[in-house]
Amino acid sequence: MKPIRILSPSVDILAEIDNYESLIFTRSWHGVGSFELRVNRYKQHADTLQKQNLVMLSRNKVGIIKHREIELDENGKATENWLIRGVTLKGVMKQRLTEPPSNVGYDNRSSNAETVMKHYVSRNVVNPEKIARIIELVEIANNQNRGISVSWQTRYKELAEELELISLYSGLGWDVTIDFATKKYIFDVSEGRDLTVNQSVNPPVIFSPEFESVRTQKFTDSDLNFRNVGYVAGQGEGAEREVVLLGDATGLDRHETFIDARDVEETSMLIQRGQQKLKEFETETYLESEILTHGTFVYEKDFDLGDFVTVQNRGWGYTRNARITEVVEVYEPNGMKLTATFGNSRPTLISKLKQKFAEFEIEVKR
Secondary structure, three states: OOOEEEEOOOOOEEEEEOOOOEEEEEEEOOOOOEEEEEEEOOOOOHHHOOOOOEEEEEOOEEEEEEEEEEOOOOOHHHHOEEEEEEEEHHHHHHHOEOOOOOOOOOEEEEEEHHHHHHHHHHHHHHOOOOHHHOOOOEEEOOOOOOOOEEEEEEOOOEHHHHHHHHHHHHOOEEEEEEEOOOOEEEEEEEOOOEOOOOOOOOOOOEEOHHHOOEEEEEEEEEOOOOOOEEEEEOOOOHHHOOEEEEOOOOHHHOOEEEEEOOOOOOHHHHHHHHHHHHHHOOOEEEEEEEEOOOOOOOEOOOEOOOOEEEEEEHHHOEEEEEEEEEEEEEEEOOEEEEEEEEEOOOOOHHHHHHHHOHHHHHHHOO
8 A cells, every 4th residue: 555644734744554445536637636535443543634634645645634434333343444535735725715905896917827826826825915814834836927818807716716717727737735845835836748649849648448558438528518609798787788799600500608797897808707618618528547557658757637648549439639637546455546537527516506606606796
């Protein structure tokens, strides 16, 4: 079993456990990610698995314990296991909302995506106006001005969700890692490598049954939620309300949706809000694969979360270059399993509900 370290929230090492029952660690390029650990309560150091403590596989694979659960059945001690759940260290960003500056309705920022993301982390975590909002453990890595140009505005939204939306819009990933030298949580963004067959800079990575690099595959191509024309409505009432039309599809190829953006003041930002929302309605195309851990390519060396790779199944007539957007690592006594999602992550019920009721949040927070 891969050893895991248990740390205090202030990054002090409390224990190391290597005889747990199982560990599922999910890494997400755009979102927060999660983990689930099962360990018998009679194992050494099981008592250190307390809420808010950290579970660490490596400096960039750290989880915050948020949930503890245990039960006793007729098998007694043998199955008296703690179920420990939590979020990755990125979850600290779920603890803050995006509070606008004093006497201003919204926190507006226009720049490259990295600058915008780090601005909101600074404003709400590292250097907020209210001292009580500071999380002293968090530091922001040096800004390298990466990513496309972004114009963003926010008001009392969950910070982690805003970072996820900017990540989806720009393609930049984000993470919070541990720096043992300073005992800090480091926020930074990343771009991922191009490992597709179309480039000649890096050795290409191809995930295909024919290359003996995957064990199983599952492909989804869905237009159930597809929309390509948006009526983006800004401020005003009735006939006086500003409406911007995005998209030029016609006939049966035209799928319309209404986008309520009454919190947006400027037309340019209205257009970007519409573009952002239309991305959420794009064709949901993704492929999930169980990757052979002793196959052709080595995880975290030849490829990693966020990289663009080539995925292929010739029998299905499918070849595509896609980003690795999610990686699930499963550690059990009989070995490690690795599952990856290529392309848009599988939409969840929660994400659908958030999308559906976003306009009501706008009304409440006006």
